[in-house]
Amino acid sequence: GENVEQHPSTLSVQEGDSAVIKCTYSDSASNYFPWYKQELGKRPQLIIDIRSNVGEKKDQRIAVTLNKTAKHFSLHITETQPEDSAVYFCAASKKGGSEKLVFGKGTKLTVNP
């Protein structure tokens, strides 16, 4: 079955710096890749997603890149702010995301003021 590896497990940056989180997936049939942000004690919230027919997607300070050949995708956060501090999860799914999500183990991002 699908396996998603996520690195690093923890990431500490200074406010204003960029943060990059990387994920690799094993099943070449996966074609939908969302990223969720989970603040302490709160629900996971979708922050951005990408489908396999697209190589890059941006939404303000957040971008995701996908390399289908290498089976990896990355989350880029620019101009980080303290409120970006949270645990970020990547996930992969087949059939455009209508099936189960297979998650990475998460990255705890700390943005120091």
Add this chain to the structure above:
Amino acid sequence: EAGVTQSPTHLIKTRGQQATLRCSPISGHTSVYWYQQALGLGLQFLLWYDEGEERNRGNFPPRFSGRQFPNYSSELNVNALELEDSALYLCASSQTGMAPQHFGDGTRLSIL
């Protein structure tokens, strides 16, 4: 528009008991997914219901079961509770055949 709602917020049980967790999807969503978030293990897929039918289940024992009602709400039942079942159980919903999945706040299940 109301989001995904789950109840109860917290549930405390002892080993061997049974637990029932409930989820109401976003209006218009027909797919409901259940995930277990145990400490240090990320989110693990449990069950997927769509249009009242179980579509897929993860690598969990049969004592984890559920159902989806005609109004698309869902129940997760866990029988013969074990200490390792202690976790946050998250429900997500989506429109049939379409991403994304939207999550509820979860039910924190503690086994004593």
